[in-house]
Amino acid sequence: MNTSNKELKFIHITKTAGTSIENAGIKQNIKWGRFHKEYGFWHIPFIKIDKQIRDKYDWFLIVRNPYTRILSEYYCKWGGVSNFYMTVTYMNSYLIRKIKNRSEEFPKCHYVEQYKYVDDTSKIHILRFENLEKEFYDLMKMYNLENVILEKTNSKPASAPYTVNDFSNELIDLINDVYDKDFKLFGYDKINPHK
Secondary structure: OOOOOOOEEEEOOOOOOHHHHHHHHHOOOOOOHHHOOOOOOOOOOHHHOOHHHHHHOEEEEEEOOHHHHHHHHHHOOOOOOOOOOOOHHHHHHHHHHHHHOOOOOOOOOOOOOHHHHOOOOOOEEEEEHHHHHHHHHHHHHHOOOOOOOOOOOOOOOOOOOOOHHHOOHHHHHHHHHHOHHHHHHHOOOOOOOOO
């Protein structure tokens, strides 16, 4: 049960089902993410949002395994190549370049570390992409929002040829280094590419 009596708002980390969350909310006239104009550009790291706004609401966000999130970025029409898959070598070099050149500024924000969306001074419910449906509906029940129904959108094309198994050792090492805090804070295991 929600004891704070604050309205629940959403922090949209790229490639974590955020569009589905936003669409589910707006169908019930709940303005989350891109519809919540007070937040500003909806992918900006939460800590960059005015403290007054951060304190005004309760928040939730979704985190995802860094490897599958990066793969999803590759297939994204905004942060990646969309349907132009190229070769596995191209995919690896493309992702390495994108991660090294990531930006927290509008209009980019793709590839930004997930921990940068967490603020210990704000009430933030952290849901896991891998268990999203259950955790989302549990949270909706807590805030008396059971009428919000989640529908899948922007999912990876069925024809997408590459998986995390196609990541090069160099890419895995880079992900392990750049997203180290994400692995630790959110409890995801790292791959050792040198076994």
